[in-house]
Amino acid sequence: xxxxxxxxxxxxxxxxxxxxxxxxxxxxxxxxxxxxxxxxxxxxxxxxxxxxxxxxxxxxxxxxxxxxxxxxxxxxxxxxxxxxxxxxxxxxxxxxx
Numbered sequence: 001x002x003x004x005x006x007x008x009x010x011x012x013x014x015x016x017x018x019x020x021x022x023x024x025x026x027x028x029x030x031x032x033x034x035x036x037x038x039x040x041x042x043x044x045x046x047x048x049x050x051x052x053x054x055x056x057x058x059x060x061x062x063x064x065x066x067x068x069x070x071x072x073x074x075x076x077x078x079x080x081x082x083x084x085x086x087x088x089x090x091x092x093x094x095x096x097x
Contacts, residue, residue: 031039
């Protein structure tokens with residue numbers, strides 16, 4: 001019996017959540033332009049703003065990584081990334097004939 005009550009509470013909670021989502025969706029579909037503008041100004045339309053902010057942040061990270069990769073390639077061409085060990089120095093490890 002206790003398990004049945006637990007499942008009933010879980011089912012009712014899920015049903016309540018679904019009902020609230022459907023009700024909110026209907027409210028948003030039937031709102032006027034003035035209500036939409038008021039909701040948007042109050043922050044109800046922030047989902048797209050969050051997506052845009054996330055995309056801009058990701059773009060910033062990718063641009064930074066690309067800039068670092070170009071700098072690493074430039075340093076590697078100039079020999080600045082060599083560690084100075086015998087394995088890195090082509091002149092010292094080349095076979096002498």
